[in-house]
Amino acid sequence: MDFVALNKPDPSKPTICIIAEGSYPYITGGVSAWIQDIISGLTNYNFIIFAISAEEAEPKYTFPPNVIGLVNKLLTAPVEKPKKTIPQQFFTAIESFHNDMMQKKDFTKFKDIFSFINDNRYEPSALQRHITSFHIVTQYNSIRNPLYQFSDYYWAWRASHEYMMKIMTWDLPKADLYHTISTGYAGLCAACAKIKYNKPVLLTEHGLYNKEREIDIKRATWVKGYQRDMWINIFNDLSTITYDYSDCVISLFEVNRNIQIAQGAKREKTLVIPNGIEIDRYLDLKTETRKEFSVGIVARVVPIKDVKNFIIMAKIVSESIPDVKFYIIGPTDEDESYYEDCVKLVENFQIQDKVIFTGKADVRRYYKFLDVVVLSSIREAQPLVILEAYAAGIPVVSTRVGNVPEMLDFDDILLADPKDSEKLAQGVIYLYNNPDYREKLVASNRNKVIQFYNKKDLIATYDNLYAKYISMYTQ
Known part of the structure; x- marks a missing residue:
């Protein structure tokens, strides 16, 4: 897809090109929601979305009025063949x-x-x-x-x-600053824009793209031997190239920042900017008391969220807490075969009367009565769901992934290794049996999210960064 004009640009405002791979605006989730928040919060900039996708799709977000254009580049699309001889x-x-x-x-x-x-x-x-x-x-x-x-x-x-060669034939839209939301192919695009237009590049890594791809490649059956090593090395090299050409390399938490530095990012370029949420939307929710103990997962029903692990946990918990309900809150249409597997698993466990798939929903409706939120993910960075639950006054039990251990104060009662449904269940059962401990968590977690994870601070920080680097390149 070529550039599609969406709204009239304001010539008095600088233009930011957001480069996103396999996420916004075609996939919902934490990274996409974060991008939408950045754009919506920074009304003093025009935005162009440069999306890298595997196929054509319809956007799942309503673009704010300061989004002036969209480009969806397909990695599978052919390149026009030149008639020149290659020297x-x-x-x-x-x-x-x-x-x-x-x-x-x-x-x-x-x-x-x-x-x-x-x-x-x-x-x-x-x-x-x-x-x-x-x-x-x-x-x-x-x-x-x-x-x-x-x-x-x-x-x-x-x-x-x-x-990689195909991406190097692309021309990105001209902008005053390029903000890539990962390394990989999006990072390669940003590096190319830096070379071609001599404009600043910001990189924000929610997870670590090359490490995530390495996990995927090692699990894949279609690669072996040096083929596997070749793919892993390429994604590592793409990270290095992105770090080299970025003016500022941002992570969500200190552990990932140290990994970026170990992988070649210059320390003086690196910065930690945590996620943020609109706290008042969750602080002011009125609590609804229900007879049953309510446990929820807020996630897309896809393999990376390991909803099957949540369902196995639900079976274990239901054997210890008879009066319990489980809510799987999130869209089910992204991977329909996986969703069908989850439904069959619920049926095989004969817990259909206890497990509810809500589909896409306003999570605040459920935060009003949930007693515990569970994350069963295989991979996460710094989940917004935990911040929302904290602000709403709900304790969290989670797999030990990304920044989650720090967010849960390294509390072993509340943490489980990925795939460990029994340990997740133990955490939920402990909270059920210890209401005083739940109340203690609610108070400390609310204070933490108010102090460190306010979306207003996030928006202000990026506003200052955009202005700083645009100014540096226009002097």
């Missing part, structure tokens, strides 16, 4: 770049590779089919992959490099 010097530059990258972790020559591909619009498959490319791949295979078939190595190389 040998390009491949010499490619080989030199690879040698520097492999031997010294020096990515300086990346800008030359990008400029060459972007200026000439060479189609990725044409570059990959060139005889010199074949010779380069053959050489690397003999060094790094001697025990596996060359064909496996070759096709893994083509697949892993095609998207």
Whole structure:
């Protein structure tokens, strides 16, 4: 999709280009909600959304009036084939770049590779089919992959490099600042924009993209041996490139900041800005008392949220607390087969009378009466759901992921390893049996969220950062 104009830009306001991969505005969830909050809160800027997707989709968010345009770039879309002959010097530059990258972790020559591909619009498959490319791949295979078939190595190389080469043919919309919400392909886009337009780049990592991809790749059955290592190394290198070209590298909490630094981000560039919520929306909820003990999960019904683990926990808890209800609060249409599996699991456990799938809903309606919120996720960064629950006066039991242990004060009663449904159940049962402990948590957690996680502070911080870096590049 080319640039789609949405609202008339205000020429007196700077323009920010938000670069998002596989999230806003087509997927709901924490990262997308965060982007919507940033845009809605910073009305003194125009925004362009540059989305990277696998397929066409309809936006799931209503754009604020300061969103002036949308570009949805498909990684699977073909590139217009040029009629130019590819000169040998390009491949010499490619080989030199690879040698520097492999031997010294020096990515300086990346800008030359990008400029060459972007200026000439060479189609990725044409570059990959060139005889010199074949010779380069053959050489690397003999060094790094001697025990596996060359064909496996070759096709893994083509697949892993095609998207990167395709991205380098794209032109991002012109803006005063580029804000990428991950490394990976979005980060690569931001680096290319920095080279082409000489404008500031901000990176905000909610999780750590390369680490998340590494987990996915190691679980995948379609890669093996050096193919797996190749994919992991590429995502690590994309993180390094993004860090190199970003003016400011932001994480949500200190642990991730230290990992960014260990992976090559310069310490003086790094910054921690925690999530924030609109606290008053949750502080003022009127509590509803219900006869049954109410336990909820607020999440999309998708594998990464491990809703099946929540259901197994529900079965265990229901055997100790007869009068209990479980609410699965969130959209069910993102992965329909997974949702159907969850429904069957509830039926197999014969707890249909205790488990309710609400679908997409206003969570505040449920925060009024929930006694405990549970997170069963495999991966999280700094979940907004925990902050909302704290503000609403609800204790949380969660898997030990991302920043969650710190958010739960490293309380082992409330924490479980991913997939440990029995430990989650023990946490819920403990809170049921210890109402005084629940009340103690409610008071301390509310104070914590008021002090450290106010969305007004989040918006003000990004407002200052945008102004600071735009000013630096216009002097």
